[in-house]
Amino acid sequence: MTLAPTSLRSLALVLAFAVAGLMTLLEASAFLAAAGIDPLEAFHNMYVAALGSKFAIGTSLAKTVPRLLCALGIALAIRGGLWNIGAEGQIYLGAAGAAGAAMFTPDITGIHGPVVGLIAGFLVGALWGAIPGALRAYRGINEVITSLLLVYVAIQIVNYLVEGPWLVPNSTFPATAVLPPGDRLSRIWPGTLLNSGFLIALAMTLVAHVLLYKTEFGLWIRSIGGNERASHVMGLPVGFMLVAVMALSGGFAGLAGAIEVLGTRGRLVEGFSPGYGFEAIAIALLGRLHPFGIACAALIFGALDAGSGGLQVSSAGMSSAISPIVEGLAVINLLASLRLIEISLKHYDARKALVDRQRSDRPPTLKEA
Amino acid sequence: MIDTNAIVLLFTATIALASPLLFAALGELISERAGILNINLEAMMLGGAFCGVWAASATTSLFAGFVGAGLAGVIIAAVHGVLCIVLRAEQVVSGVALNVLFNQTAATYIAFLLVPLVWWGINRTVAGLALQATGEQPAAAISMGINVRLSRWIALLTCGALAGIGGGQLTLAGLGTFTPNVTAGRGFIALAAVVFGRWTPSGAMVAILLFTLIESLQVRAQILGIKLPYQVLVMAPYLATIIALALFMKRMKAPRGLGINV
Numbered sequence: 001m002t003l004a005p006t007s008l009r010s011l012a013l014v015l016a017f018a019v020a021g022l023m024t025l026l027e028a029s030a031f032l033a034a035a036g037i038d039p040l041e042a043f044h045n046m047y048v049a050a051l052g053s054k055f056a057i058g059t060s061l062a063k064t065v066p067r068l069l070c071a072l073g074i075a076l077a078i079r080g081g082l083w084n085i086g087a088e089g090q091i092y093l094g095a096a097g098a099a100g101a102a103m104f105t106p107d108i109t110g111i112h113g114p115v116v117g118l119i120a121g122f123l124v125g126a127l128w129g130a131i132p133g134a135l136r137a138y139r140g141i142n143e144v145i146t147s148l149l150l151v152y153v154a155i156q157i158v159n160y161l162v163e164g165p166w167l168v169p170n171s172t173f174p175a176t177a178v179l180p181p182g183d184r185l186s187r188i189w190p191g192t193l194l195n196s197g198f199l200i201a202l203a204m205t206l207v208a209h210v211l212l213y214k215t216e217f218g219l220w221i222r223s224i225g226g227n228e229r230a231s232h233v234m235g236l237p238v239g240f241m242l243v244a245v246m247a248l249s250g251g252f253a254g255l256a257g258a259i260e261v262l263g264t265r266g267r268l269v270e271g272f273s274p275g276y277g278f279e280a281i282a283i284a285l286l287g288r289l290h291p292f293g294i295a296c297a298a299l300i301f302g303a304l305d306a307g308s309g310g311l312q313v314s315s316a317g318m319s320s321a322i323s324p325i326v327e328g329l330a331v332i333n334l335l336a337s338l339r340l341i342e343i344s345l346k347h348y349d350a351r352k353a354l355v356d357r358q359r360s361d362r363p364p365t366l367k368e369a
Numbered sequence: 370m371i372d373t374n375a376i377v378l379l380f381t382a383t384i385a386l387a388s389p390l391l392f393a394a395l396g397e398l399i400s401e402r403a404g405i406l407n408i409n410l411e412a413m414m415l416g417g418a419f420c421g422v423w424a425a426s427a428t429t430s431l432f433a434g435f436v437g438a439g440l441a442g443v444i445i446a447a448v449h450g451v452l453c454i455v456l457r458a459e460q461v462v463s464g465v466a467l468n469v470l471f472n473q474t475a476a477t478y479i480a481f482l483l484v485p486l487v488w489w490g491i492n493r494t495v496a497g498l499a500l501q502a503t504g505e506q507p508a509a510a511i512s513m514g515i516n517v518r519l520s521r522w523i524a525l526l527t528c529g530a531l532a533g534i535g536g537g538q539l540t541l542a543g544l545g546t547f548t549p550n551v552t553a554g555r556g557f558i559a560l561a562a563v564v565f566g567r568w569t570p571s572g573a574m575v576a577i578l579l580f581t582l583i584e585s586l587q588v589r590a591q592i593l594g595i596k597l598p599y600q601v602l603v604m605a606p607y608l609a610t611i612i613a614l615a616l617f618m619k620r621m622k623a624p625r626g627l628g629i630n631v
Contacts, residue, residue: 083461085408141614144408144461145561149607152554156604164598332452335463339456 004345004352012341020333027329028322042311049310050303058192059309062264064302065201066091066256066273070280071298072208073129073252075289079212080245081225086132086147087253088277089154090125094254095261096158097124099166099176099268102183102261113183117262118200118255125254126247128154133246137239143246151277162270174270185263197259202295204252209291221245253277279324282331301327382585387577388480389414389535393559394566394573395480395487396442396531401563402491403524404504404626408464409449411556413529414536416441421537435537442533446525454521457630480535481574488570500524504624532556554607561610565617568624579613580606 004012029039050060070087077084084090101120102113132147159174168177185195212218224231224241232238256276261268283301287294308322397410407413417438424437452463491497502510503520510517539555558580559573566572587602 135611135615139615142564145557145564146611146614148554148557149561149611152607153604153611156600160598160600163600332448332463335452335458336456339452339458343456 004348008348009345012345016334016337016341019337020330023333023337024326024330027333028326031325032322037311045310046304046307047310050307054189055192056306058189058194060299060303060306061198062192062194062302063305064298065197065259065264066276067280067283067301067305068201068295068298069204069256069259070253070277071283071287071294072204072291073249074280075284075287075291075294076208076212076221076252077245077249078284078289079225080221080241081228082133082136082242082246082249083144084129084132084147084246084249084253085144085281086129086150086154086277087249087280088273088275089147089151090128090250090253091257091260091273091277092151092154092158093128094121094125094250094257095268095272096161096257097121097254098258098261099179102179103166103176113180114185114196114262117183118258121254121258121261122251123254125257126251129250129253130243130247133243136246137242147246155271158268159270162268166268168267176268178267179262183262184266185259193264195259195263197263200255200259204255205291205295208252212291253280275324279327282327285331286334379582379585379589382589383578383582384481386581386584387574389538390555390559390562390577390581391480391484391574392535392538393532393556394562394577395483395570396528396535397559397563398566398568398570398573399487399491399500399531400524400528401627402504402568402624403500403521404507404624404629405449405453405521405525405528406460406464406628407446407449407525407528407532408461408560409445409556410528410532410560411554413442413445413532414539414556414559416445417533417536418540419536420533422540435534438537439530439533442529442531442536443526444529445533446529449529450522450525453630454518454525460628460630480538483531484570484574491570496520496523501624504626507626507629532559535559558606558610561614564623565610565614576610576613580610583609 032039032042049056051057070091073090074084074087098117098121102117105116128150129147131150132141132143135141135146136143162174162176166176167174185197188194188196188199210218212221220231220236220241223234223236224238224245228238257273260272265272279301280298283297284294286300287297304322304326311322393410393414396413397407400407420441421434421438425431425434428434449463452458453460489497491500499510499515499520502513502515503517503524507517510520535555559577562573562576562580565576566574583606587605590597590602
């Protein structure tokens with residue numbers, strides 16, 4: 001904790017974000033220039049594709065959804081002291097759960113159709129997330145490695161399903177049949193691709209916030225993330241909580257997968273996620289692990305993804321690379337600038353302590369000396 | 370009747386597949402023993418895989434290719450080092466961010482020769498013992514007059530070089546070209562091997578050989594016509610690693626200063 005007044009602290013925080021943003025823009029320009037692309041023209045194309053029209057804004061919002069949900073889940077896990085690096089696998093299995101529920105449960109028309117799929121997606125994602133949680137809680141195995149290895153297993157399971165038993169006949173690519181409209185999420189903004197999954201994502205942002213800051217469960221999560229040993233000594237069921245938090249985290253990612261199947265795509269397609277689960281780690285960190293901050297970060301990267309679609313016209317191949325590059329740069333820049341600010345605040349503290357002591361004219365305490 | 374030829378082929382494939390992983394795992398082992406965790410091992414391998422091919426084709430020299438691959442890994446390690454050692458940023462965060470960014474050859478024999486060499490270096494040299502002190506009890510190491518930051522820098526850059534070479538080997542010795550995501554999670558497998566091998570070079574080697582044995586079985590099984598969906602075979606090495614970790618890992622004896630910045 002610093003002695004600096006709150007106003008100075010928030011100013012420093014804003015400054016850190018501004019510096020990081022500016023650095024990212026400069027580095028991205030240099031990168032584009034090195035690849036032989038005029039950065040100004042590229043940024044203009046990106047702006048048009050991300051925010052230039054109603055349709056573009058709808059696309060940006062739609063592309064925010066899976067990123068936001070996964071990042072919320074990852075942030076919950078990190079708050080509980082766990083690194084869920086396996087959201088990508090949880091998305092895939094959540095999507096498979098939703099598609100399976102939509103295809104094989106009795107046909108219920110109306111709103112109940114997608115609800116069954118969404119719940120199935122959440123549960124399957126939660127189950128997959130609980131595995132590394134349980135291995136960590138009861139076998140002491142680092143969840144970073146297990147959650148990540150499970151990604152490769154999950155993707156192969158989905159590949160097997162869509163290439164094998166669930167493959168729709170006469171398809172030119174591995175996918176299930178298009179789900180009946182009653183099982184799918186409806187469009188909510190005419191003239192755009194935005195579906196009701198966006199509203200679910202917004203609701204889950206609120207849920208995550210309330211859960212984390214307004215409930216006992218959230219207090220426990222933050223307590224364990226702060227100090228696992230102390231929480232154990234205080235009598236919290238640490239083992240159970242580690243599993244529960246990872247399951248919850250996986251559930252959020254599973255829900256993202258379900259929305260991709262029930263809303264965006266209307267079916268389960270092989271390789272549908274271009275790495276949302278990995279991107280979401282960066283988004284959770286950029287949002288400083290706070291649900292509303294994460295929503296802002298996810299919006300930025302949803303727009304960036306939509307915008308990189310505008311690059312495709314001028315330079316094929318570039319478009320898919322630009323978004324992860326900017327993200328990686330943004331996180332590294334923010335990480336560095338936040339640390340620099342923290343270090344300078346410490347210097348401020350030291351100086352302030354010195355000045356205060358000189359003013360008070362008393363001998364320094366042992367700590368100050 | 371056992372087809373000896375098939376078994377020889379199986380073990381040849383196992384060893385060939387193991388050496389890129391072994392380079393990366395030994396590098397990571399050195400770095401972790403000094404207390405620096407590299408979630409970005411995959412990025413180092415990928416960087417090495419790319420720059421290796423690039424350098425080799427630019428110079429038409431295989432050796433230059435490996436040098437380029439090693440340098441690429443060193444550069445990624447340097448960025449990680451600035452964030453973790455200089456700025457003391459969270460090691461997992463930095464690693465994740467860097468990841469978002471990015472026939473038998475002589476190298477195979479070198480990878481296996483490195484196993485006893487790394488063991489000797491860590492356990493039987495002054496520098497190696499300083500490295501262990503750095504990783505176990507950074508504060509105590511400082512009070513003993515060990516330059517903890519320097520020690521960590523050396524370990525981290527060594528890791529970058531080795532992981533880069535491992536990645537370079539994938540493209541230079543194996544495929545000859547760079548394709549996106551050519552490493553396919555091998556950096557993470559190497560990370561798991563360090564844990565599974567309990568932070569010892571021979572343990573890491575055994576873990577990697579187990580992984581690549583299953584991986585080469587997968588290739589053979591397809592030829593031998595074993596009736597399993599190929600996806601099951603592709604996921605088998607990953608699944609086996611998780612199951613092995615779950616079954617045989619008791620409490621992990623990670624270096625106590627791992628991930629803790631000084």
